[in-house]
Amino acid sequence: MRIRTALVSACLAGLAFTTAAPAMAAPQTTTSASAASSTASTGEFSRASISSWLTDNGVSKSDAARLMKSWDAGKKWDSATASKAVSSRTYTENGYQVTRTVFPDASIAIASTELPATSSSSGGISVQSIGSCTGTSTGPNSGAYQNCKSTIKSGNATVRFTFNYTAPRGGYSYFDWAGDQVISGICNVTNERTSIDIKKQTEVQAARASHKWSTTCGGAFSTSGYQTVMLKNGYLSEDWSF
Numbered sequence: 001m002r003i004r005t006a007l008v009s010a011c012l013a014g015l016a017f018t019t020a021a022p023a024m025a026a027p028q029t030t031t032s033a034s035a036a037s038s039t040a041s042t043g044e045f046s047r048a049s050i051s052s053w054l055t056d057n058g059v060s061k062s063d064a065a066r067l068m069k070s071w072d073a074g075k076k077w078d079s080a081t082a083s084k085a086v087s088s089r090t091y092t093e094n095g096y097q098v099t100r101t102v103f104p105d106a107s108i109a110i111a112s113t114e115l116p117a118t119s120s121s122s123g124g125i126s127v128q129s130i131g132s133c134t135g136t137s138t139g140p141n142s143g144a145y146q147n148c149k150s151t152i153k154s155g156n157a158t159v160r161f162t163f164n165y166t167a168p169r170g171g172y173s174y175f176d177w178a179g180d181q182v183i184s185g186i187c188n189v190t191n192e193r194t195s196i197d198i199k200k201q202t203e204v205q206a207a208r209a210s211h212k213w214s215t216t217c218g219g220a221f222s223t224s225g226y227q228t229v230m231l232k233n234g235y236l237s238e239d240w241s242f
Contacts (some may be wrong), residue, residue: 045185047071050155051114054108063106070105071156078103079154080242099238111153111238113229132162139169141234144176148212150229152240157185159227161194161211167234174200175231178209190214196226 019205043049047068054064067077083103090099097114103109114133137143144166151160160183164176181194190213207230214224227240 010030037165044158045156053153053155053172057100057108057110059106067105067107067155077154077156078105079107079109080156083090107155109152109242110161111152111240113150113236113238114148130186138167142167142169150227150238152227152242154242157183157213157242159183159213159225161209161227163209163229165207165209165236167231172201173207173231173234175207175209178211179213181213185215201232206207206230206237 019220050071051064051068055061059067070077074179081103083105085101088099088101090097092098092115095115097115098110099168101109101111106164133145133148136144144164147163148161148165149160149162151158161178162180163178165173166174166176175196175219178194178196181192183189183192192211192213194211197210198205199207201207208228209228209231210228211228225240225242227238230237230239
């Protein structure tokens with residue numbers, strides 16, 4: 001299953017701001033049992049929590065009950081396969097751009113990326129955020145931004161990584177750093193890495209930072225995939241696949 005969604009531009013006008021890229025943090029992962037029957041007690045990926053996550057994010061109670069029956073039987077949801085999405089909606093909520101994607105069996109995936117918000121300051125526009133993505137813009141769709149997070153949730157798993165980027169006024173945008181990757185879910189994670197695949201955009205090609213992973217557990221709960229944030233002319237977009 002692969003989704004691409006456009007994200008809001010990198011904001012407004014003001015003074016230049018730059019920062020040294022931090023050292024890349026060691027990968028962080030949360031692991032649990034390799035089968036659904038071992039995850040039934042407590043926590044984000046307990047049966048009750050997954051069922052609640054579905055209904056809290058717009059899945060009907062009847063569809064959620066049917067999906068949880070599949071979950072109990074060890075069947076893979078469409079959101080964790082190559083199934084084509086039946087609908088996708090992008091909206092802004094609480095400082096994030098969010099894309100809610102629905103699949104044929106009514107399973108869903110929620111992708112979100114932090115968006116810096118602007119407020120006036122002496123000599124320019126400094127960028128603040130409800131989350132951690134901060135910086136200062138240097139003009140329309142230009143500036144330097146730190147600690148911006150891209151997150152995808154599908155009920156059975158949550159994946160996230162953090163990135164810094166710069167969009168010079170009148171120049172090509174580039175990533176300064178990517179790291180602090182996190183995967184949590186019902187499988188043991190292997191081969192996880194975050195990288196800057198294309199540091200700086202060109203006239204025709206976007207800069208790319210990506211987070212890739214695979215899992216070792218069997219049956220319906222094995223997964224491998226990636227999430228990629230692309231940057232071009234100060235605009236962010238996201239491409240991902242479970």
